[in-house]
Amino acid sequence: MPNVGGHLSRDFEAELRELRSRLLAMGARCEQAIHLAVTAFLERDLGRVQEVVALDARIDRDEMEIDELALHMLALRQPVADDLRFITTTLKCVTDLERIGDEAVNLCERVGEIALAPAVPPHPELAEMSAAAQSMLREALDAFVERDADRAEAVLRRDPEVDALYGRVLREVFAWMRLHPDEIPAGQAVASAAKYVERVADHATNLAEQVVFMVRGVDVRHRRSERPRP
Amino acid sequence: MPNVGGHLSRDFEAELRELRSRLLAMGARCEQAIHLAVTAFLERDLGRVQEVVALDARIDRDEMEIDELALHMLALRQPVADDLRFITTTLKCVTDLERIGDEAVNLCERVGEIALAPAVPPHPELAEMSAAAQSMLREALDAFVERDADRAEAVLRRDPEVDALYGRVLREVFAWMRLHPDEIPAGQAVASAAKYVERVADHATNLAEQVVFMVRGVDVRHRRSERPRP
Numbered sequence: 090m091p092n093v094g095g096h097l098s099r100d101f102e103a104e105l106r107e108l109r110s111r112l113l114a115m116g117a118r119c120e121q122a123i124h125l126a127v128t129a130f131l132e133r134d135l136g137r138v139q140e141v142v143a144l145d146a147r148i149d150r151d152e153m154e155i156d157e158l159a160l161h162m163l164a165l166r167q168p169v170a171d172d173l174r175f176i177t178t179t180l181k182c183v184t185d186l187e188r189i190g191d192e193a194v195n196l197c198e199r200v201g202e203i204a205l206a207p208a209v210p211p212h213p214e215l216a217e218m219s220a221a222a223q224s225m226l227r228e229a230l231d232a233f234v235e236r237d238a239d240r241a242e243a244v245l246r247r248d249p250e251v252d253a254l255y256g257r258v259l260r261e262v263f264a265w266m267r268l269h270p271d272e273i274p275a276g277q278a279v280a281s282a283a284k285y286v287e288r289v290a291d292h293a294t295n296l297a298e299q300v301v302f303m304v305r306g307v308d309v310r311h312r313r314s315e316r317p318r319p
Numbered sequence: 320m321p322n323v324g325g326h327l328s329r330d331f332e333a334e335l336r337e338l339r340s341r342l343l344a345m346g347a348r349c350e351q352a353i354h355l356a357v358t359a360f361l362e363r364d365l366g367r368v369q370e371v372v373a374l375d376a377r378i379d380r381d382e383m384e385i386d387e388l389a390l391h392m393l394a395l396r397q398p399v400a401d402d403l404r405f406i407t408t409t410l411k412c413v414t415d416l417e418r419i420g421d422e423a424v425n426l427c428e429r430v431g432e433i434a435l436a437p438a439v440p441p442h443p444e445l446a447e448m449s450a451a452a453q454s455m456l457r458e459a460l461d462a463f464v465e466r467d468a469d470r471a472e473a474v475l476r477r478d479p480e481v482d483a484l485y486g487r488v489l490r491e492v493f494a495w496m497r498l499h500p501d502e503i504p505a506g507q508a509v510a511s512a513a514k515y516v517e518r519v520a521d522h523a524t525n526l527a528e529q530v531v532f533m534v535r536g537v538d539v540r541h542r543r544s545e546r547p548r549p
C-alpha cells in the first residue's frame with residue numbers, strides 16, 4: 090500500500106526521522122574516527138588506535154542497520170517521489186560513510202610505520218586537511234537531512250582546497266625523501282596518510298553530489314570526470 | 320501496485336532483464352577501461368589515455384541510467400523480497416563500478432608522470448595484479464546477475480592474492496627509490512599505479528560481499544574490519 094492514510098503515514102514519518110537521526114549519528118562517528126586517527130598520526134601515538142578500530146566496527150554496524158531500515162521502508166511503506174529518492178540516496182550515502190571509517194583505520198596502520206622511525210618528513214598541512222575534510226563531511230550530511238542543495242554545492246566548492254593541500258604535502262615529502270633515501274618508508278607513510286585524508290574529502294564530495302542530485306534532479310556527480318585530466 | 324498480475328509482471332520481468340544486461344555492459348566497460356589504462360602504463364603510451372577518458376565518461380552515464388531504471392522500478396513496480404533486494408543491491412553496486420572507471424583515469428594520470436622519466440622501477444607484478452582484478456570483477460558481476468553466493472565467495476578468497484602482489488610492488492619500489500633518490504616521483508607513480516589496481520580488486524570484493532549479503536542475508540562486508548589490524 091502506498092504511503093497514504095493517517096496511521097501508516099505517521100509510522101512512515103517516524104521512520105524517516107529515525108533514518109535521519111541514524112545517518113547523523115553515523116556521520117558524527119565518522120568525523121570522530123578521522124579526528125582520532127589524524128591525531129594519533131600527528132602525535133605518533135599508538136594508544137588511540139584501538140579506539141579508532143572500535144569506532145570503525147560501530148560504523149560498520151551503522152551501515153547494516155541503516156540499510157535494513159531503508160529496505161524495510163521500501164518494502165512496507167512503498168514510498169514515492171521525494172521520499173523514495175531520499176531513501177535510495179541514503180542507501181548510497183552510507184557506503185561512502187562506511188568507507189570513511191575504513192580510511193580512519195588505514196591511517197592508523199600508518200601510525201605504526203612512523204612511530205619508531207628515526208625521522209619523518211614535516212607535514213604541517215595534515216591537520217588543516219583533516220579539519221577541512223571533517224567540516225565538509227558534517228556540512229554534506231546536514232545538507233542531506235535538510236535536503237538543502239545550496240549547502241551541498243558549497244561543499245563541492247571546497248574540494249579543490251583539500252586537493253591543493255594534498256599536492257603540497259606530496260611535493261614536500263618527495264623533496265624530503267630525496268635528502269633521506271634511508272627513510273623512504275616513513276616518507277611514504279606520510280604521503281599515504283595525506284592520501285587517506287584527501288579521500289575522506291572525496292567521500293564528502295560524493296555525498297554532496299548525491300544531495301544535489303536528490304534535490305535538483307541534476308546530476309553533478311560526473312562533471313569532474315568529463316574533463317580529460319591527464 | 321505490487322508486482323502481481325500478468326501484464327505488469329511481464330513488464331517487470333523485462334525491466335529486470337534490462338537491468339541485468341545494463342549492469343553486465345557497464346562491468347565489461349570497467350574491465351576494458353582498467354585493461355587499457357594498465358596497458359598504457361606498462362607501455363608508457365599516452366596515446367591510449369583519451370580512449371580511457373571516453374570509456375570513463377560512458378561508465379558515468381551507465382551509472383546514471385541504471386540508477387534511473389532502478390528508481391523507476393522501485394517507484395512503479397514496488398517490488399518486494401528478492402526483487403527488492405536485487406534492485407537496492409544494484410544501486411549500491413553501480414557506485415563501485417563507477418569508481419573503477421575513476422581508478423582507470425587515475426592510472427592514466429600516472430602515465431604522464433613516467434612517460435618522460437629517465438628511469439622507472441621495474442614492476443613485473445602490475446600486469447598480473449591487473450589480470451586478477453579484472454577477473455575478480457567479471458566473476459563478481461556474473462555472481463550478481465546469477466544471484467550465486469558460492470561464486471561470489473570465491474571472489475572474496477582472491478583478494479589477499481592481489482594484496483600480496485601489491486605489497487611486493489611497494490617493497491621493490493622502495494628499494495629502487497633508495498638507490499635512485501633523484502627519481503622518487505617516478506617510483507611514486509609506480510606505487511600509485513599499483514595502488515589503483517589494488518583498489519579495483521577491492522571494489523570487486525565489495526561487489527562480491529554485496530552479492531553474498533543479497534543471496535544469503537549474511538553480512539560478510541565487515542569481517543575484515545572487525546579484526547584489529549594495526
